[in-house]
Amino acid sequence: MARRHLDTAISLACLALTFFLSPGAAFAETVPQPIAFSHKNHVTVYKMNCRFCHSSANKSQYANLPSVEKCMMCHRSIATDRPEVKKIAQYWNGKKPIPWNKVIDVPNHVYFPHNKMVNAGIPCLTCHPGMDQAGTAVQNLEFGMGMCMECHREKKVTIDCWKCHY
Numbered sequence: 559m560a561r562r563h564l565d566t567a568i569s570l571a572c573l574a575l576t577f578f579l580s581p582g583a584a585f586a587e588t589v590p591q592p593i594a595f596s597h598k599n600h601v602t603v604y605k606m607n608c609r610f611c612h613s614s615a616n617k618s619q620y621a622n623l624p625s626v627e628k629c630m631m632c633h634r635s636i637a638t639d640r641p642e643v644k645k646i647a648q649y650w651n652g653k654k655p656i657p658w659n660k661v662i663d664v665p666n667h668v669y670f671p672h673n674k675m676v677n678a679g680i681p682c683l684t685c686h687p688g689m690d691q692a693g694t695a696v697q698n699l700e701f702g703m704g705m706c707m708e709c710h711r712e713k714k715v716t717i718d719c720w721k722c723h724y
């Protein structure tokens with residue numbers, strides 16, 4: 559009897575712990591990638607700005623991924639002996655883009671003008687929480703219609719159906 563109570567207590571504690579350890583609710587997705595790139599190292603340790611690599615985030619409807627050339631700006635000379643960095647040189651020498659797998663996507667019927675929201679001053683980490691601590695990209699926040707509407711209402715931005723839907 560006592561043992562059973564203890565088991566229950568332990569599993570409830572574990573459940574609570576899992577809940578606390580997963581920011582942005584129980585939604586986190588990791589996607590396999592061709593190179594073990596670390597956002598945490600480049601952003602938090604080496605102090606690189608998000609927009610240095612994602613340079614169209616404030617300029618176009620779509621944010622972009624950096625080209626192999628951008629990586630080579632540094633990795634022509636930095637850490638060239640590491641296996642994961644050698645892979646970059648292989649793509650560069652073969653004139654091939656790095657085949658990163660897509661992590662974040664909203665459905666095709668949704669219009670999301672990335673530049674407008676960045677230029678309104680909303681920080682990257684509001685919508686991409688945890689990216690400064692991540693390895694390859696993770697999606698910690700689900701882009702459901704509810705989260706769009708919540709912020710639009712709060713900031714008195716349009717909530718007309720046709721503004722977000724094609």
Ligand code: HEC
Pocket residue numbers: 593594595596599600604606611624628629630631632633636637640641642643646
């Ligand atoms: C502005 C310079 C700079 C750019 C641009 C850059 N990196 Fe780095 N990267 C570094 C530095 C500095 C390190 C740390 C090297 C060390 O640990 O001695 C590093 C480390 C790495 C490592 C880890 C090596 C290891 O196994 O420890 C990988 C992988 C890597 N970078 C991939 C990339 C990729 C992919 C790109 C392009 C998307 C990129 N980097 C762009 C500066 C840069």
Ligand code: HEC
Pocket residue numbers: 608609612615616620621622623660661662663664670672675676680681682683684685686701
């Ligand atoms: C208001 C929320 C919001 C803000 C602020 C925001 N993003 Fe995004 N971001 C999104 C959404 C939603 C998508 C998915 C868009 C799509 O699938 O069309 C996305 C996609 C991306 C992508 C993927 C692009 C691709 O083609 O795969 C990158 C990279 C990105 N954002 C970087 C950034 C950076 C860097 C900043 C800050 C300068 C930023 N985002 C600010 C919501 C945001």
Ligand code: HEC
Pocket residue numbers: 591595597600601606607608609610611612623624658659660661662663682683686689690693694695
């Ligand atoms: C040194 C270059 C570099 C910097 C700096 C950088 N990123 Fe990235 N980012 C990448 C690369 C390479 C990928 C593709 C691999 C992956 O998914 O991690 C990526 C992927 C992403 C994605 C997912 C794109 C998709 O597939 O949907 C988002 C979102 C993103 N970055 C946001 C950010 C944010 C926010 C910052 C700043 C906190 C940032 N990045 C800083 C290089 C960088």
Ligand code: HEC
Pocket residue numbers: 664668669670671674675678680684685701702705706707709710713715716721722
């Ligand atoms: C954290 C706040 C925030 C979130 C989350 C957010 N937005 Fe926005 N959005 C804004 C702001 C602020 C503007 C106004 C920019 C301006 O005035 O140019 C805007 C503008 C827009 C516009 C342009 C509206 C127009 O009148 O031209 C569209 C479309 C849009 N957002 C779609 C979305 C979608 C789709 C999502 C969810 C995937 C989303 N937004 C999530 C803050 C947000």
Ligand code: HEC
Pocket residue numbers: 664665668701702703706707710716717718719720721722723
């Ligand atoms: C601020 C942006 C925004 C506005 C305004 C908006 N939507 Fe959406 N809507 C979205 C996003 C983002 C999704 C995708 C949600 C997902 O993938 O779960 C969506 C999904 C939908 C879906 C599909 C649900 C599904 O299961 O895929 C319908 C239907 C829909 N919206 C109807 C509407 C109607 C009707 C209005 C006007 C009252 C409206 N939307 C206004 C952003 C918006």
